[in-house]
Amino acid sequence: MEHGHTAPSVENLEKFARALEVPLYQLFYEGKKRPLPPRLPKRKLTAEIMWCTSRKEIYFWKKLTGLLARMSESDRRLLLHMARKMARR
Secondary structure, X not given: OOOOOOOOOHHHHHHHHHHHOOOHHHHOOOOOOOXXXXXXXXXXXXXXXXXXXXXXXXXXXXXXXXXXXXXXXXXXXXXXXXXXXXXXX
């Protein structure tokens, strides 16, 4: 580490900070005041993440599953192949 050939692990950084009796962040921060924590995006509620919560969505998914059930195996494979190609873009 002294000669720049390897990077210290988090465990070693914690040991250095303990030995120097400073908080870990001070090994990376040169300011006098404690840095402000980063502003993280607001977390979504479970209800916002869930699918099929409205009647319209439930109707759509029921209709889609019915149509998929009536498709032939080769048509299903073709649809899945096209969806994979679109997802890569």
